[in-house]
Amino acid sequence: MENNKMSAFEVTYEKIRDMIFNGELSNGQKITETKLAEQLGVSRTPIREAIKRLEQEKLIAENRVANPTDRDYQNIFEMRILIEKYAIVKAVQFFTDSDVEEMERLVEIGYSGTKEETMEANKAFHERIVAATKNDVMIDYFNQMQSIIYLFRKTVLHYKRPGLIDEHKAIVDAIKDRDASRAERLIEEHLQADLDFALYYLRK
Amino acid sequence: MENNKMSAFEVTYEKIRDMIFNGELSNGQKITETKLAEQLGVSRTPIREAIKRLEQEKLIAENRVANPTDRDYQNIFEMRILIEKYAIVKAVQFFTDSDVEEMERLVEIGYSGTKEETMEANKAFHERIVAATKNDVMIDYFNQMQSIIYLFRKTVLHYKRPGLIDEHKAIVDAIKDRDASRAERLIEEHLQADLDFALYYLRK
DNA sequence: TTTATTATAATTGTATACATAATCAAAGAA
């Protein structure tokens, strides 16, 4: 019997996070506990916990919705590239045939799926690579970055960055060929291209 | 005019953390908000926030003082090695003469200082290397790991691991010689030796 | 007009109160 009853804190956390994602709370906007509490129909207590967690994810800073600078994004991607380059070497070493098939399936969704499906598949693609480290600490840090990365991914896919899915395909091919150095190079180029593209559009 | 008035949350956080560090709260021991609140003379509110943060640092998990497994420590060090190897290449590229002098000063304290001074210097040694990345995200993740790492460092220095300071010296020499690949190799060996030594004594 | 100064309001930090859920022990049934 599963426990599908979420605490007020969890519900609140997700709601506020989604409000930031969909722009209902915009960049730089002041966050006040009282207003959110009233708006979401809970007391300040769970709101505060949610805010603490969102601060940890850098989605909120100094009582405001984060307004990351280019530098912030570059820092996140520098960290992310470091982790994913490390992870993909593990994937090349240890991915089984069925792991590779799963990656190919995710690439296929990128070609034929809806925008939502593609976003999910894109996220899963990178998660599977990082999971290859089998290192919970690394996976945890990677996941912490996801909230900020989400904003990126939305931009990149909204504008349909050319070649994105082809790059994914090329990475899977490198894993299949068990070519670690090629895979490392491709994932770095892929992530760097993502960053450059998103920064370009975020600044327009 | 500086603000040296700490909030109850901050005081509480440091107190609980130190209680874990010095063994007043031992591995696996149950953490109860009510008791800590009474003991530290504050309400449960700041206690809860402190616990949340300690959970983030992995010093508390599931309402208990963390009792990390060898695997946990290995994971942290795998992450740490990844960051420090990346950082030291930056240090080799960008450290000025005065940065190098400062590193040499820290090594010197390792040879001649008290145990407390040596622990501080050891911590500072690695912090300076990571600071060379000038990447706040990376620095932040590294700092999050410090609490667990502290427990290690205490063990390693308590048993006076042979060669530890010599290894620091060799690393500084590699930076002085601007030899990135040697510096990378040395820092990895150094950290791996730290891990192996500490695990050996922690399990005895 | 600009800058201080003060009063007011709003917001956060902390304490307390209450409700729900988890834990544990005792009593009874198999």
Next chain:
DNA sequence: TTCTTTGATTATGTATACAATTATAATAAA
């Protein structure tokens, strides 16, 4: 004895109350 069941206890989650701080705005002085 071992396993349920129930009741009592304790702990946590959430709401509310109060205190202290910070921000806002209005007025007075330069």
